[in-house]
Amino acid sequence: MTTAPQRIVIVGGGFAGLWATRALRDAPVSILLIDRANHHLFQPLLYQVATAGLSSPDIAAPLRHILRRQNNVEVRMATVARIEPDARRLHLDDGSVVDYDTLLLASGATHAYFGHDDWAPFAPGLKTLDDALLLRRRLLLAFEHAEAETDSARREAWLSFAIVGGGPTGVELAGTLAEIARHTLKREFRRIDPASARVRLIEAGPRILSSFPAALSARAQKQLERLGVEVVTGAAVEAIDAQGYRSGGAFVPARTVVWAAGVAASPLARSLGVELDRAGRVRVLPDLSVPGHPEIFVAGDLASVVQDGKPVPGVAPAAKQMGNYVARVVRNRLAACPAPPPFRYRDHGNLATIGRMAAIVDVHGWKLSGLFAWWFWLAAHVFFLIGFRNRLSVLINWAVAYWSYQRAARIIIGHKAASGDNESVDAG
Amino acid sequence: MTTAPQRIVIVGGGFAGLWATRALRDAPVSILLIDRANHHLFQPLLYQVATAGLSSPDIAAPLRHILRRQNNVEVRMATVARIEPDARRLHLDDGSVVDYDTLLLASGATHAYFGHDDWAPFAPGLKTLDDALLLRRRLLLAFEHAEAETDSARREAWLSFAIVGGGPTGVELAGTLAEIARHTLKREFRRIDPASARVRLIEAGPRILSSFPAALSARAQKQLERLGVEVVTGAAVEAIDAQGYRSGGAFVPARTVVWAAGVAASPLARSLGVELDRAGRVRVLPDLSVPGHPEIFVAGDLASVVQDGKPVPGVAPAAKQMGNYVARVVRNRLAACPAPPPFRYRDHGNLATIGRMAAIVDVHGWKLSGLFAWWFWLAAHVFFLIGFRNRLSVLINWAVAYWSYQRAARIIIGHKAASGDNESVDAG
Numbered sequence: 001m002t003t004a005p006q007r008i009v010i011v012g013g014g015f016a017g018l019w020a021t022r023a024l025r026d027a028p029v030s031i032l033l034i035d036r037a038n039h040h041l042f043q044p045l046l047y048q049v050a051t052a053g054l055s056s057p058d059i060a061a062p063l064r065h066i067l068r069r070q071n072n073v074e075v076r077m078a079t080v081a082r083i084e085p086d087a088r089r090l091h092l093d094d095g096s097v098v099d100y101d102t103l104l105l106a107s108g109a110t111h112a113y114f115g116h117d118d119w120a121p122f123a124p125g126l127k128t129l130d131d132a133l134l135l136r137r138r139l140l141l142a143f144e145h146a147e148a149e150t151d152s153a154r155r156e157a158w159l160s161f162a163i164v165g166g167g168p169t170g171v172e173l174a175g176t177l178a179e180i181a182r183h184t185l186k187r188e189f190r191r192i193d194p195a196s197a198r199v200r201l202i203e204a205g206p207r208i209l210s211s212f213p214a215a216l217s218a219r220a221q222k223q224l225e226r227l228g229v230e231v232v233t234g235a236a237v238e239a240i241d242a243q244g245y246r247s248g249g250a251f252v253p254a255r256t257v258v259w260a261a262g263v264a265a266s267p268l269a270r271s272l273g274v275e276l277d278r279a280g281r282v283r284v285l286p287d288l289s290v291p292g293h294p295e296i297f298v299a300g301d302l303a304s305v306v307q308d309g310k311p312v313p314g315v316a317p318a319a320k321q322m323g324n325y326v327a328r329v330v331r332n333r334l335a336a337c338p339a340p341p342p343f344r345y346r347d348h349g350n351l352a353t354i355g356r357m358a359a360i361v362d363v364h365g366w367k368l369s370g371l372f373a374w375w376f377w378l379a380a381h382v383f384f385l386i387g388f389r390n391r392l393s394v395l396i397n398w399a400v401a402y403w404s405y406q407r408a409a410r411i412i413i414g415h416k417a418a419s420g421d422n423e424s425v426d427a428g
Numbered sequence: 429m430t431t432a433p434q435r436i437v438i439v440g441g442g443f444a445g446l447w448a449t450r451a452l453r454d455a456p457v458s459i460l461l462i463d464r465a466n467h468h469l470f471q472p473l474l475y476q477v478a479t480a481g482l483s484s485p486d487i488a489a490p491l492r493h494i495l496r497r498q499n500n501v502e503v504r505m506a507t508v509a510r511i512e513p514d515a516r517r518l519h520l521d522d523g524s525v526v527d528y529d530t531l532l533l534a535s536g537a538t539h540a541y542f543g544h545d546d547w548a549p550f551a552p553g554l555k556t557l558d559d560a561l562l563l564r565r566r567l568l569l570a571f572e573h574a575e576a577e578t579d580s581a582r583r584e585a586w587l588s589f590a591i592v593g594g595g596p597t598g599v600e601l602a603g604t605l606a607e608i609a610r611h612t613l614k615r616e617f618r619r620i621d622p623a624s625a626r627v628r629l630i631e632a633g634p635r636i637l638s639s640f641p642a643a644l645s646a647r648a649q650k651q652l653e654r655l656g657v658e659v660v661t662g663a664a665v666e667a668i669d670a671q672g673y674r675s676g677g678a679f680v681p682a683r684t685v686v687w688a689a690g691v692a693a694s695p696l697a698r699s700l701g702v703e704l705d706r707a708g709r710v711r712v713l714p715d716l717s718v719p720g721h722p723e724i725f726v727a728g729d730l731a732s733v734v735q736d737g738k739p740v741p742g743v744a745p746a747a748k749q750m751g752n753y754v755a756r757v758v759r760n761r762l763a764a765c766p767a768p769p770p771f772r773y774r775d776h777g778n779l780a781t782i783g784r785m786a787a788i789v790d791v792h793g794w795k796l797s798g799l800f801a802w803w804f805w806l807a808a809h810v811f812f813l814i815g816f817r818n819r820l821s822v823l824i825n826w827a828v829a830y831w832s833y834q835r836a837a838r839i840i841i842g843h844k845a846a847s848g849d850n851e852s853v854d855a856g
Contacts, residue, residue, distance in 0.1 A: 037840065038568065038572065038838075038839070038840045039838075039839050039840070055483040055484060055485045055486075055837075056483060056837070056839050056841055057483045057836050057837040057838070057839050058483075060839045062616075062838045062839070064613075064616035064617070065616060065834070065838070068614075068615040068616045069615065074618045074619075075616075076575070076576060077569075077572045077576075077840075078576065094576070096576075129839065129841050130841055133841060140466065141505075144466065144505045147504070148504060148505075148506065148522070148524075185492075186496075187496040187497065188490075188492035188493060188496045188503075189492070190502040191502075393821065393824065393825075393836070396820065396821065396824070397821075406493070408485050408821070409483075409484070409485040410466075410467075410485070410490045410493070411466070411467050411484050411485050411488045411490070411557065412465065412466045412467070412505075413484055413557050413558055413561060
């Protein structure tokens with residue numbers, strides 16, 4: 001056919017896309033990695049940027065830099081508009097067109113408001129660095145607004161925070177926010193007592209952290225409550241606006257609501273023309289390819305994989321394993337070797353952090369909570385952070401934060417408010 | 429009259445305002461410090477944030493945190509709209525009103541386009557953290573655009589950078605940008621050679637760094653040229669648009685133009701109703717008070733002070749000295765002691781950094797350039813950074829950058845482009 005090397009296009013530089021790219025470093029292929037950001041993001045620590053513990057560069061590294069020595073890869077910062085599977089072609093937002101022999105779609109997930117997209121401006125989610133900086137600005141500004149407010153009801157509404165969704169992200173945000181209110185801001189305000197802030201974590205299901213065993217969920221809830229979080233389970237949110245939210249028919253004033261409840265797959269999957277699951281993820285074949293298109297793979301949060309009757313969770317280790325697996329399928333095909341056995345997710349366990357010195361761990365049946373679990377969580381996360389410099393910087397920030405309760409990144413930026421942000425920053 | 433303590437309002441938490449606030453810590457006064465940001469900014473290192481060497485929290489600290497133990501001060505994040513000197517009253521942007529007994533106006537300077545405000549969107553300046561992040565995004569995106577561009581003339585325009593103004597900020601930006609193009613981005617692109625980027629520093633006067641002796645200026649220019657910067661002196665810029673700039677009648681394509689040429693005083697000064705100099709600064713009396721209003725002081729970049737026939741420069745040490753001096757005048761008045769002698773700026777010398785291992789120093793007649801000057805500059809700047817944690821973080825970032833040429837903060841944020849930014853970040 002042609003003597004040019006196989007052209008492999010990988011959409012998304014997250015865990016799935018980046019791990020696949022690196023696993024193909026010695027393959028006789030020409031890779032184009034497309035991402036709309038210029039960086040790989042260590043998403044498990046994104047909540048730390050939102051809560052001013054870390055700064056953006058601590059948890060992000062430029063894709064070009066990570067891959068600079070891998071000569072078979074080209075990085076392009078661009079947004080993919082749609083896919084033409086039959087023509088083996090991608091259309092980019094800027095009008096240009098990219099052809100491929102093999103495609104790996106790993107564009108991940110975004111937050112979903114379950115048909116209530118009008119809630120988005122009042123309850124931002126947390127998926128990108130921009131989201132994190134918007135959230136940081138809102139959280140810090142709420143205390144500034146409360147300090148400037150003379151009406152006591154309005155002041156209380158500024159000091160009322162609600163986090164919708166009791167999964168890992170919601171729990172991390174609630175625990176950290178309570179710590180900020182009770183410790184970090186101590187002595188800094190003259191008219192309000194930041195410790196009087198109410199932080200509510202609202203979960204529609206019967207318990208928080210439902211992917212953990214019930215006993216660990218219960219211990220996590222106790223730890224959260226000890227940090228000062230009010231945990232409300234079995235409570236669906238019925239409405240959200242700029243003043244607060246409604247749940248169980250009652251309106252709760254809360255000027256700052258954060259959405260940690262739902263994720264939906266990247267809308268790009270729709271242009272594949274194949275079957276999607278309820279969350280918009282692609283139902284892939286056992287080798288992670290798309291039915292009818294053996295040259296198209298889907299990996300990471302965008303892939304719907306059922307294993308032993310349960311869905312493979314949307315976590316970083318699963319994405320990395322899928323990325324590595326797709327690379328293996330591609331390499332075997334190129335070498336005319338038999339296909340590897342179907343993809344199997346190896347679950348090494350489940351960690352969730354709750355706040356200062358509090359976490360839960362469920363690793364190979366080994367169940368921990370509290371201080372020791374927190375140290376375990378910390379070691380695992382620092383170890384997996386990409387890039388030596390980032391690890392060191394994160395460790396230093398955490399060591400300082402641990403001893404002083406101080407948070408290094410408590411800087412409000414973005415005076416020219418980003419779209420979706422309905423607060424004027426200059427308004428005191 | 430009243431038994432309440434003197435109400436002192438300080439507008440601006442920069443070097444002048446913050447130093448005055450701290451110098452009044454034991455005075456029997458009630459201080460309100462108003463700033464539109466929540467942080468004190470170490471402006472001398474702002475160019476490092478713009479050029480991705482440092483992240484925002486490295487050079488900024490929350491004002492509330494710095495002042496948390498000073499019980500006679502209240503911090504308010506707000507923008508002052510205007511002053512009513514006769515009523516001793518300030519009007520804030522949010523409509524509220526603040527009364528004072530004594531006012532210190534230290535709201536600093538902003539960039540000025542000398543009657544060409546239409547150039548602002550095409551040639552952003554560098555005064556705030558938001559400016560720095562906008563500039564960082566533009567600089568990094570220019571290389572991304574060049575990589576995606578197929579037309580060679582358009583590609584060259586993306587790889588053409590112009591910095592207007594050969595003062596310290598312009599020199600720092602030009603030197604660092606040349607280092608990024610030649611070293612930091614090495615090997616990271618496949619279609620362009622970042623080292624082929626042209627960095628032009630355009631100065632209308634006969635030489636760059638005109639506040640230094642001519643011999644040091646000449647040495648600085650040599651060092652810049654060795655780093656790869658084209659220095660153009662005696663060249664006024666006549667027009668700037670999205671495609672480039674015009675100088676000496678010739679149009680030069682340059683998609684990225686940075687404004688480092690002019691500063692103007694904060695427009696707030698106009699509402700004082702007193703005489704301003706050409707740059708909009710307040711001509712203050714020898715005790716830094718305003719003619720006709722002994723209860724209003726002006727300090728920092730907003731004050732026009734002439735000493736021995738020369739204007740006191742708009743640098744951090746001068747601002748700190750003015751802030752301390754105003755605090756002394758206020759304390760003496762409260763204690764019914766004689767006023768201190770007129771303000772005198774003690775000039776400890778002049779430093780400018782040029783780039784990697786290159787700087788010039790003029791301290792008490794001691795003139796240095798090159799590597800040793802650079803070490804001197806580095807030590808002085810790290811020493812004066814507020815907050816132990818910031819110093820440590822800056823030192824680590826610099827050490828890593830020094831050995832690896834890498835820049836920690838090369839992260840493009842702000843997909844939802846800020847107002848004033850006419851580039852779409854997603855456009856590849």
